[in-house]
Amino acid sequence: xxxxxxxxxxxxxxxxxxxxxxxxxxxxxxxxxxxxxxxxxxxxxxxxxxxxxxxxxxxxxxxxxxxxxxxxxxxxxxx
Numbered sequence: 001x002x003x004x005x006x007x008x009x010x011x012x013x014x015x016x017x018x019x020x021x022x023x024x025x026x027x028x029x030x031x032x033x034x035x036x037x038x039x040x041x042x043x044x045x046x047x048x049x050x051x052x053x054x055x056x057x058x059x060x061x062x063x064x065x066x067x068x069x070x071x072x073x074x075x076x077x078x079x
Contacts, residue, residue: 002044004032010046011035012058022061028052
């Protein structure tokens with residue numbers, strides 16, 4: 001399971017045991033609002049509200065790619 005939060009970090013958890021597998025540490029600049037796996041679960045992507053997107057290789061917990069959008073990500077709530 002992959003999660004993110006207002007502590008500016010993304011996390012990867014073992015869904016069976018609750019054990020933490022990966023933490024993005026201080027690599028994000030704002031609340032992590034997105035985290036998801038690639039098609040074969042070898043990578044997890046995280047994105048923060050400041051527009052930074054990072055791709056992590058799960059096997060060695062390494063950031064293998066990152067980019068930043070020009071503007072902050074705006075979260076819209078449909079009513």
